[in-house]
Amino acid sequence: MNIIKVNNNIELSEKAAQFVLNTISSKERPILGLATGSTPEKLYELLIDKNRAGEVSFSKVTTFNLDEYAGLSGEDPQSYRYFMNKHLFDHIDIKKEKTFIPNGLALDIEEECKSYEQLIEQSGSIDLQLLGLGLNGHIGFNEPGTPFDKRTHVVALDAVTREANARFFSHLDEVPTQALTMGIGTIMEAKQILLLVIGEKKADILKQVVHGDVSENVPASILQRHPNVTIITDIDV
Numbered sequence: 001m002n003i004i005k006v007n008n009n010i011e012l013s014e015k016a017a018q019f020v021l022n023t024i025s026s027k028e029r030p031i032l033g034l035a036t037g038s039t040p041e042k043l044y045e046l047l048i049d050k051n052r053a054g055e056v057s058f059s060k061v062t063t064f065n066l067d068e069y070a071g072l073s074g075e076d077p078q079s080y081r082y083f084m085n086k087h088l089f090d091h092i093d094i095k096k097e098k099t100f101i102p103n104g105l106a107l108d109i110e111e112e113c114k115s116y117e118q119l120i121e122q123s124g125s126i127d128l129q130l131l132g133l134g135l136n137g138h139i140g141f142n143e144p145g146t147p148f149d150k151r152t153h154v155v156a157l158d159a160v161t162r163e164a165n166a167r168f169f170s171h172l173d174e175v176p177t178q179a180l181t182m183g184i185g186t187i188m189e190a191k192q193i194l195l196l197v198i199g200e201k202k203a204d205i206l207k208q209v210v211h212g213d214v215s216e217n218v219p220a221s222i223l224q225r226h227p228n229v230t231i232i233t234d235i236d237v
């Protein structure tokens, strides 16, 4: 794993933006895998600026987001569709119909996961997959214990995850108990992976991800086996 040490979130976001721009400029029809959470917010801000400044165009880009809460519509301010529109898609020249996120309101969420997986397969491989890191080592919403070969699937969210994400809701009870997420098998097929990790509170888990055993108890540890992973972090790993 290639590790890039930065001093702060701005540096992290600038470096990450460079990876995104390189991917977009080197492919005819770039496919980006995107993440939510607070970590990539600044990166998305920079991408908007660069798009406005004419440094990059997203007109040929297709995106697949990692995950979505079950039971929330895209209009719900807590949904990941809403987050992506607000923090990126509404402000760049991307074609909205080429931005994919699982539908949290699908009547049959298992079926929705299958069709999401098919969409990814049909589009070819994801060129660059952005990832954040959960406090329990999750990537997407693949919680500890998730088999490494899982494709897009429905998950029950861990108490740790619901508590960590409760800051975005008015009360813990409002945090959905289930989500739809790309599986680790899906994520590992991306050609290149960029893991963004900021903040001392993730130091212990990041050290386990990088130096610990590859174990389903620490989902992100599987990244040790991917041939092209870069971690950008302010943590001394």
Ligand SMILES: N[C@@H]1[C@@H](O)[C@H](O)[C@@H](COP(=O)(O)O)O[C@@H]1O
Pocket (backbone or CB within 6 Å): 035, 036, 037, 038, 039, 040, 066, 067, 131, 132, 133, 134, 135, 139, 140, 141, 161, 165
């Ligand atoms: N499902 C998302 C993850 O994809 C994200 O990586 C994680 C970390 O979020 P943050 O960047 O806010 O720490 O949060 C959520 O649980």
